[in-house]
Amino acid sequence: MGLERVANIALEILQNTQSKEAISLYKELECGKMLRSKLVLSIVENESAYRLCAIIELIQSASLLHDDVIDESLLRRGKTSINAKFGNKTAIMLGDILYSNAFFELSKFDSQIAQSLSQSVSLLSIGELEDVSLEQSFNNNEQKYLDMITHKSASLIAASAECAAILATHENHRDYYKYGLYLGMAFQIIDDILDITQKSENLGKPALSDFCSGKTTLPYIYLYHELDNDKKAWLKSLFKKNLNTDDFEHLHSLLLENPIKKAKQKALFYGNFALQIAQKVKNKKLESIINTMIERDF
Known part of the structure; x- marks a missing residue:
């Protein structure tokens, strides 16, 4: 019921545009896990919190x-993406409409909340820029990957938790920020693992699609550093390519050994930090979120 209410408020915000086309396009979007809203409502639940969640969901969308435009993605959550269905220009402009309406509503909140969330969107955009740069060639630098997902994936989750804590008048709101940051890091690493370990029908896209589209995620970085020079050259030759059956099967089998194990350990490393903070602030709901997230189908 709570998440449905968030979705309804987001739609109400967008209806203020009085643009039938924008509203119609927005309704085409598939609702995701709403992790950020679940996080906020696990810290504070009142009318302002629901409105904050709606703003965050608009920003995320x-x-x-x-x-999707940058990645030229044809699918989003198993359905045809907006850019594939209506064109890149339409997708970009709809995104701009969602951003601007979200920030208009955010301006009505306390300045500390507005600043935290606004800063996270700046970091998110920096992360997107870093991701585009990393896609130019095979990346074997783990720290560059971690910095990128800190910005692109974890910053908005971290700010969501911090803003909820500020809304709840918790003085230790930076603890909540750190919780969200570690949760976001673990969440993205697990997503990257699932791209390798899950079947295509569960992913809503082909397995190993991240690598084929130009993303060198953590398991590939770990694999690279295990290989001899000839095998390293072979791995780099597959980057951003449509794999034939033999290469796919060989690469898949190599990844499922030590690289996936090491990536899981890194996700658990961040997950355990988040769990410690949840225990420190004595919030069982936050403990449940991190436990459920790190236990999902690796």
Whole structure:
């Protein structure tokens, strides 16, 4: 019921545009896990919190619209993406409409909340820029990958938790920020693992599609550093390519060994930090979120 209410408020905000086309396009978007809203409502639940969640969901949707254009994605959550269905210009402009309406509503909140969330969107955009740069060639630098997902994936989750804590008048709101940051890091690493370990029908896209589209995620980085020079050259030759059956099967089998194990350990490393903070602030709901997230189908 709570998440449905968030979705309804987001739609109400967008209806203020009085643009039938924008509203119609927005309704085409598939609702995701709403992790950020679940996080906020696990910290504070009142009318302002629901409105904050709606703003965050609009920001998240806008970022995904732009992300799909940049990545030339044809699918989003198993359905045809807005850019594939209506064109890049339409997807970009819809994203801009969502952003601008979200920030208009955000301006009505306390300045500390507005600043935290606004800063996270700046970091998110920097992360997107870093991601585009990393896609130019095979990346074997783990720290560059971690910095990128800190900005692109974890910053908005971290700010969501911090803003909820500020709304709840918790003085230790930076603890909540750190919780969200570690949760976001673990969440993205697990998503990257699932791209390798899950079947295509569960993913809503082909397995290993991240690598084929130009993303060198953590398991590939770990694999690279395990290989001899000839095998390293082979791995780099597959980057951004449509894999034939033999290469796919060989690469898949190599990834499922030590690289996936190491990536899981890194996700658990961040997940355990988040869990410690949840225990420190004595919030069982936050403990449940991190436990459920790190236990999902690796």
